[in-house]
Amino acid sequence: MSDGPNDGGETTRPRLFQPFSARGLTLKNRLVLPPMVHYRCAPGNTCGDFHLVHLGRYALGGFGLVFVEATAVEEIGLINEHDLGIWNDAQVESFRPLIAFMRRQDTAIGIQLAHGGRKASSQTAMRGMGPLNEDDLKAGARIWQPVGPAAEPVAKGWLTPRQLTTAECRAMVGTWAHAARNAVKAGFDAIEIHTAHGYLLASFLSPVSNTRNDEYGGDRAGRMRLPLEIVEAVRREMPASMPLFVRVSSVDGTKEGWNMDDTVVYARELKARGVDVIDCSSGGISGAATAMQVPRSLGFQVPFAERVRKEADIATVAVGIILEAEQAEDILRRGQADLIAIGRQSQFNPNIAQHWAHDLGINRRFEDWSPEFGWWLEKRIRTLDGFATPTGVVTKRV
Numbered sequence: 065m066s067d068g069p070n071d072g073g074e075t076t077r078p079r080l081f082q083p084f085s086a087r088g089l090t091l092k093n094r095l096v097l098p099p100m101v102h103y104r105c106a107p108g109n110t111c112g113d114f115h116l117v118h119l120g121r122y123a124l125g126g127f128g129l130v131f132v133e134a135t136a137v138e139e140i141g142l143i144n145e146h147d148l149g150i151w152n153d154a155q156v157e158s159f160r161p162l163i164a165f166m167r168r169q170d171t172a173i174g175i176q177l178a179h180g181g182r183k184a185s186s187q188t189a190m191r192g193m194g195p196l197n198e199d200d201l202k203a204g205a206r207i208w209q210p211v212g213p214a215a216e217p218v219a220k221g222w223l224t225p226r227q228l229t230t231a232e233c234r235a236m237v238g239t240w241a242h243a244a245r246n247a248v249k250a251g252f253d254a255i256e257i258h259t260a261h262g263y264l265l266a267s268f269l270s271p272v273s274n275t276r277n278d279e280y281g282g283d284r285a286g287r288m289r290l291p292l293e294i295v296e297a298v299r300r301e302m303p304a305s306m307p308l309f310v311r312v313s314s315v316d317g318t319k320e321g322w323n324m325d326d327t328v329v330y331a332r333e334l335k336a337r338g339v340d341v342i343d344c345s346s347g348g349i350s351g352a353a354t355a356m357q358v359p360r361s362l363g364f365q366v367p368f369a370e371r372v373r374k375e376a377d378i379a380t381v382a383v384g385i386i387l388e389a390e391q392a393e394d395i396l397r398r399g400q401a402d403l404i405a406i407g408r409q410s411q412f413n414p415n416i417a418q419h420w421a422h423d424l425g426i427n428r429r430f431e432d433w434s435p436e437f438g439w440w441l442e443k444r445i446r447t448l449d450g451f452a453t454p455t456g457v458v459t460k461r462v
């Protein structure tokens with residue numbers, strides 16, 4: 065947080081801090097915590113103290129919407145054994161304290177529903193995000209048989225998935241619908257379906273991984289069939305007032321892979337099925353989700369969000385190396401996206417939403433902070449007069 069020239073107080077409200085509505089949900093601002101796995105589930109792949117404290121920090125830090133990380137719709141869909149799940153009642157119940165806490169902070173909470181597909185049973189990010197190796201297994205890592213669109217591994221060294229039969233693809237729609245029903249039962253405000261990063265639904269979309277010749281493969285329409293049937297089924301489980309997000313890998317970043325033209329067509333189909341927001345990520349089809357298949361730079365995925373927003377006429381989330389308030393505000397000002405997701409910069413600074421409000425010239429007297437913090441910080445402003453700014457930057461040392 066800096067103390068710029070705007071110290072005089074509120075001018076016109078920056079776009080980042082204007083509300084956003086989708087269906088019956090109104091977010092107090094445009095800042096979103098994207099789904100981020102942290103391998104810290106409680107026993108039984110439930111949500112415990114770690115997630116309450118970890119995600120609670122972003123609510124106290126002023127975010128409009130916080131997403132729970134990739135949460136498995138069935139056990140073999142866990143990307144890693146330490147991930148969250150939402151296929152049974154104990155898991156549903158475990159989310160209630162977190163959801164209640166977020167509601168008291170006026171921060172909306174969504175859940176990303178996920179299935180690891182052929183990347184299930186893989187390493188944590190800290191161990192490389194690749195296939196489990198001998199060391200992982202010696203250390204007690206759990207390994208299981210993943211499934212995918214074809215019996216083709218992600219890359220050399222990865223587990224070979226078992227190909228889902230046509231009947232199992234149809235049954236997979238029910239698996240996702242059941243998880244969506246559970247998410248609604250738990251009380252989430254929004255659902256995001258994970259169709260990115262090479263996990264199950266991304267691997268059905270991409271010609272790199274989907275080499276099937278039944279109704280769930282072949283041309284683009286065939287490859288989109290499973291994700292779209294799942295979207296329809298999930299939408300049916302949700303109240304009309306609850307928004308549905310879909311995360312896409314806008315481009316695979318590999319030759320002959322899924323590309324932006326595909327994404328625009330897909331986004332139009334998603335919109336026609338009641339999806340409200342497209343969360344525009346990229347990559348992950350033939351390696352770890354962090355593998356550099358798409359060159360990275362400041363806001364490198366923003367053009368994807370912009371094109372989907374303009375050509376599919378649907379709200380989008382911009383995500384990926386968005387580091388500063390002005391950068392984020394500019395994305396909204398230019399009409400490139402409707403919402404801004406901040407991942408690692410939020411890990412670095414969970415109060416980033418509050419700080420960015422300050423940077424953009426509002427909330428200079430900590431008005432938007434929870435009063436238990438804001439009251440004290442506001443009182444401190446006078447105390448600091450002459451030697452430090454309101455945020456505690458020392459300006460005079462003697």
Ligand SMILES: Cc1cc2nc3c(=O)[nH]c(=O)nc-3n(C[C@H](O)[C@H](O)[C@H](O)COP(=O)(O)O)c2cc1C
Pocket residue numbers: 098099100101102133134176258260261311345383384385386405406407408409
């Ligand atoms: C620790 C960590 C875990 C992540 N887990 C997920 C996840 O569960 N689902 C998902 O779609 N993306 C996941 N991502 C990707 C982020 O949601 C986000 O798209 C990415 O970090 C880029 O944004 P950033 O540059 O602001 O961090 C993860 C990223 C990080 C850093």
